[in-house]
Amino acid sequence: MFITEKPIDLAEFFSQKPGEACGAAASFVGMVRNHDHGRAVSRLYYECYPSMAEKQIQSIIDEVKGRWTVDDVRVLHRIGWLGVGEAAVAIAVSSAHREEAFAACRYVIDEIKTRVPIWKKEVFEDGTSEWVFCGHPHEEVFT
C-alpha cells in the first residue's frame, strides 16, 4: 500500500537499511509549506482515487526498475488533512551507485505529480480555499 491516511513516520520510513550491494540511498520528502504564490497557507486537504493511485504508483516503480539499476524503491503518500510542516510524501531509492539513486528518486516524484490521481486543496490563512491544478492556472481549468 502506497497511500495512507496516517501521519508518515519519517524515522520509521527511513529506518529500513539498504542491501549490502547498495552504495547509495536517495530520498525525497514532500512537505506542506506555509505559502503558495505569495499567499499564506494554513493547511492542505489531499484527496485521491485510491485503487487507481495504488496501481499508478506501482507502475511508476516498475518503470523505474526497468530503466535504472536500482535495488529498492519505496513510496508512501499521505491523504486527508495535513498541517504546515507535515510530510505529504516520502520516497526512498537504494542502488549500487548514486547516479541511479538520484535519477530514479527524481523520476518517482515527478511522475507522481503528473499521473497519480491525487489532488490537494489549499486552505489559506484568510479562510478561503482553492483546489490546486499543477501546471495549470485555475481559470484555465474551470471558467
Add this chain to the structure above:
Amino acid sequence: MNIKILFFAQLREVFGAAEHVIDVNNGLTAGELAQRLLRRPGGLLAMTHILYAVNENFVSPDEKLRHGDTLALMTPVAGG
C-alpha cells in the same frame, strides 16, 4: 448501457456527488459523456485539461464506453 461515473476533488464539489450511474446510448465516448454531465444549461462550466480514466486506466476523450465501465473524471493531478 450503464456507466458509473466517479468525480473527485473540484469536480466532485461541482457535481455534488462522488459517483453517479447513468444509462446512455451505446457508442458514447468518455468526452461526450463528460460534456453531457458537466455542461449545464446556462453553460457555467467550461472544462479544459480534464483527465479521463476508464476502469482505472487513463484514456483519451475519444475512448468509446462499454456497458459496465467506470469512468473517472479528473482535474489535473496535484500529488506530492
